[in-house]
Amino acid sequence: MKNRSWAFLAGGLLVALLLAGVVSNYASSHPDGLDSSLLKGCTVDADDNIVGGSCPAQQARDHELADSPLADYGVRGVQNSFVSTGLSGVLGVLVTFAIGAGGFWLLRRRDTTPTDGSTPTDGTTPTDGTTPAEGDAATSTDERRHADANG
């Protein structure tokens, strides 16, 4: 990759780290559109806890990994909520980038189409499953035999 691409990548990651590490502390803590729609029919207190009525949200069950050290975007054991949220955000960005970039890098197509005109000496092209080197050798041997037979 060119230097310009590395710079863009680094700049983009820095923005993501700042958003998740700092700005995330100023995010609204109210339920999102889906959760609030499911609260319809219930009455909630100032902390958005259900205090009465009946609504679909009451069927909600605990998350399988509610005890995860990073559950609910906080780091367990860190008392300062600003640091806890920010740190979990930073870790999340790094983990997501590692999984995303790593996974996509493994998935990327690796066609070795020569652009400089030089043919790969081993003659293998990973795009098709055959091994052209052996195939070519076999064909040419066969042709030679045919030529010999005809001659």
Add this chain to the structure above:
Amino acid sequence: MHISNGIIDGPVAAVFAALALAALTVCVLRGRRDLDDRLAPMAGLVAAFIFAVQMLNFPIFTAGVSGHLLGGALAAMLVGPWVGALCVAVVLVVQALIFGDGGVAMLGLNITNMALLGTAVAYVLIAVLLRVLPRTRAGLAVTAFVAAMISVVVASQGFVLEYWLGGTTDLGNNLGGLAGTMAGVHLLIGIGEGLITATTVLTVAKVRPDLVYALRSLPTPVAPAVPVAGGAR
């Protein structure tokens, strides 16, 4: 828009998990054609950026309700529909498995709504709008805004469909009420999604226009045939 455990019943969640897995497999197969040495790290960045912005719940005009970016339109704009859907799916998997956000059993439903439905609807709109609108920064901004806003509303109706199939509370005949509430709230959230998407896409288009996937597929506006024809005479 992450569904918590217990909201949709197990069998329906399992069906959507299988559906999502099949669709993501198609995305991997088709996305490989787009993924080269340059796009792969960029797609990782798009996933990381969406994770970050999804943490930023913003208030909407309705009191006591917030919304956050889903990211399907942004991903479709920057890395295309196939890789874009995979980017959002990576974010959802990380959120479910590490941050306890969105039930693990509900992952198929959440991937269907946000990664598949959101990205697909957005990309269809992007493809149409970029051809219809003038090829200017304003045209690009309107494309990003409209595609993002509508994709959020459609994704919210994906949840309504899932709730109709396997919702754990009997709403009687009031599914239309849920659909209306979801659509209304997500139209407002969609405005936020549209603003974030348009701002991000315009910024990338200014710094590195070659990194905006949606602009790559467009035919170049220059018409080289004219001078060639003139010179040939």
